[in-house]
Amino acid sequence: MMVESDRELSTMVQELWDNDVNRLQPGKDYRISLQGKAGDVMALNDDNDGAGYPLFTFVDENIFKKETFLAFISLLDNYVSDTGEPEIVTPEEEAENHKFLDSIVQTPTMKIAHEYLVEKHLSPKNEKDFKQQLYRIWFELYARRGSSKPDSSGFEHVFVGETRGGHTVIGFHNWIQLYLQEKLGHIDYKGYSVNANSPQPDENKHILALQFSWKNGIKPKGSIFIGVSPEFEFALYTLCFLSSPNERVRVQFSLYEVEIVCHHYNQKHIGTTYPMLVKYQNLH
Numbered sequence: 001m002m003v004e005s006d007r008e009l010s011t012m013v014q015e016l017w018d019n020d021v022n023r024l025q026p027g028k029d030y031r032i033s034l035q036g037k038a039g040d041v042m043a044l045n046d047d048n049d050g051a052g053y054p055l056f057t058f059v060d061e062n063i064f065k066k067e068t069f070l071a072f073i074s075l076l077d078n079y080v081s082d083t084g085e086p087e088i089v090t091p092e093e094e095a096e097n098h099k100f101l102d103s104i105v106q107t108p109t110m111k112i113a114h115e116y117l118v119e120k121h122l123s124p125k126n127e128k129d130f131k132q133q134l135y136r137i138w139f140e141l142y143a144r145r146g147s148s149k150p151d152s153s154g155f156e157h158v159f160v161g162e163t164r165g166g167h168t169v170i171g172f173h174n175w176i177q178l179y180l181q182e183k184l185g186h187i188d189y190k191g192y193s194v195n196a197n198s199p200q201p202d203e204n205k206h207i208l209a210l211q212f213s214w215k216n217g218i219k220p221k222g223s224i225f226i227g228v229s230p231e232f233e234f235a236l237y238t239l240c241f242l243s244s245p246n247e248r249v250r251v252q253f254s255l256y257e258v259e260i261v262c263h264h265y266n267q268k269h270i271g272t273t274y275p276m277l278v279k280y281q282n283l284h
Contacts, residue, residue, distance in 0.1 A: 005250040005251055005252045005257065006244070006249050006250060006251060009239070009240070009243065009244065009249060009251050010251040010252045010253060012112070012113070012116055012239060013236060013239070013251045013253040014252075014253040014254065015112050016109045016112055016113060016232055016235050016236055016239075016253075017232070017253045017254050019108040019109050019112055020108075020109050020228060020229055020231070020232040021107070021108060021229075022063075022066055022068060022069070022107070022229035022231065022232075023206075023227060023228050023229055023232065024059075024060075024063055024227035024228075025227070026203065026204040026205070026206070026226075026227055027203075027204055028060075029059070029060045029063060029227065030056065030058060030059040030060065030179075030226075030227055031056070031057045031058040031203070032055050032056055032057065032203050032208075032226065033051075033053055033054070033055065033056075033057045033203070034051075034055075034191075034192050034201055034203055034208075035050060035051035035052065035053060035189075035191060035192075036050030036051055036191045036192075037050050037191050037192060037193070037194060038050045038051075038190045038191035038192060038193050038210065038211035038221075039190070039191070039211075049188070049190050049191065050190055050191025050192070050211075051189050051190055051191045053189075054182050054187075054189055055178070055179075055182060055187075055189040055210065055212075056178075056179050056182055056183075059179055064176075067103045068100075068103045068104050068107060068229060068230050068231050069176070069229070069230060071096070071099050071100040071102075071103040071104075071230075072100060072159075072176065072230040073176065073180070074096050074099075074100070075093075075096055075097065075100055075155070075159075075160075076159070076160055076176075076177055076180065078093045078096065079156045079160050079162075080151075081160070081161065081162050081163045081215065082151075082162070082163050082164075082166070083144045083145075083146070083147060083151050083152060083162050083163070083164050083170070084144075084146065084147045084151055085151055086147075086149035086150060086151050087141055087150060087151055087152070087153070087156070089141065097135065097139045097155075098131070098135075100230075101131045101134055101135060102131070104230065104231040104234055104235075105127060105130065105131060105134075107229075107231040107235075109229070109231050109232050109235040110231050110234065110235050112235070113235035113236075113238060113239050114127075114130055116239065116243075117130075117238075117239065117242055117243070120243060122242040122243055123242065134234075134238065136268060136269070137154060137238065137241060137242075137268070137269055137270055138153065138154045138155045138234075138238075138269075138270060139153050139154075139155050140153060140268070140269060141153050142265055142266065142269055144157075144162075153269070154265070154269050154270030154271070154272075154273075156171070157170065157171035157270075157271070157272055158171055158172075158173050158174065158237070158270065158272060158273055158274070159173070159174040159177060159230075159233075160172070160174075160177055161174075161177060161214060161219075163214070163215065163216075163217045164217075166216060166217065167216060167217050167218065168217050168218065168219075169212075169213075169214045169215075169217040169218060169219035169222075170219075170272075171272055172214065172219055172222055173222060173223065173224050173272075173273070173274040173275075174224060174230075174233070175224050175225060175226045175227065175228075176230070178212070178224065181214060186214055186215055187212050187213070187214050188212060188213045189210065189211075189212045190210070190211040190212055190213065191210070191211055192208060192209060192210050192211075193209040193210055193211055193221045193223075194209070197278075198277060198278075199277060199279050199280050201277075202280075205255065205256075205280070206225055206226050206227050206228060206254075206256075207223070207224070207225055207226070207256060207258065207275055207277045208223070208224055208226055209221060209222065209223040209224075209276070209277065210222055210223075210224070222274070223274050223275055223276050223277070224274065224275070225275055236260065237260070237262060237270065237273045240260045240262045240273065241262050241264065241270055241273065244262070247261065247262055247263050247264070248260070248261050248262070249262070250278065252281060254281075255280050255281055256277060256279075256280065256281060257277075257278040257279045257280075257281055258275045258276065258277055258278060259275070259276040259278055260273065260274075260275055260276075261273060261274055261275075261276060
């Protein structure tokens with residue numbers, strides 16, 4: 001069923017995109033190598049790898065010295081990937097979470113998102129209160145399915161990735177984490193994912209569906225933005241979470257028509273969220 005794209009949200013997302021000053025440029029700041037199409041997960045074995053080489057062939061790591069990237073990367077090692085393993089948040093980690101939020105609320109994209117949310121009475125105007133709201137949505141722990149203790153958070157699931165039962169990767173929708181884990185040898189990129197309805201991916205575009213293994217688990221199909229800043233994703237997903245009661249919202253911006261999937265957890269937290277490319281827009 002065709003969902004009409006949400007015009008108002010599309011306008012907002014376009015604004016976030018236009019103001020994402022820290023976004024990387026494909027071909028210049030980074031290069032990826034798509035290689036082959038990923039095989040069928042049910043037949044997963046080594047003959048089924050559509051890609052013999054890593055996804056990332058080059059990333060200019062000077063980018064990672066930028067304040068929001070630096071603060072973001074410092075959060076990636078704060079989690080135990082196994083769901084069911086309770087997360088212990090140390091005071092240092094909590095301080096790192098706050099430092100990350102402090103850095104992103106200063107960016108143009110987050111300021112635009114905040115202004116819009118205030119206008120819609122969805123977020124407090126006061127910056128300190130707004131950061132508390134962001135903290136609750138993204139960093140407050142909750143128990144995922146089958147766990148009795150808080151073992152997960154929106155941030156961990158979406159940006160860091162988790163494993164379930166040791167063999168399935170869940171979440172993990174961030175390119176920086178993907179790149180860093182691939183560099184460490186923990187990721188094996190298996191090829192890009194397409195189905196009858198999805199457009200052929202393009203190395204110079206910022207959205208990709210792919211298959212990969214991480215540690216001992218497999219992510220049969222993951223969809224991510226590539227080369228965007230942490231604050232762009234944070235702003236976009238927060239906007240969708242707070243302003244759309246639907247768990248899928250269709251937006252058009254730049255060259256893309258995208259469905260943003262955003263599952264709520266108890267209405268208070270983000271369960272998961274990621275982009276799904278519907279089509280490339282023909283911009284004449």
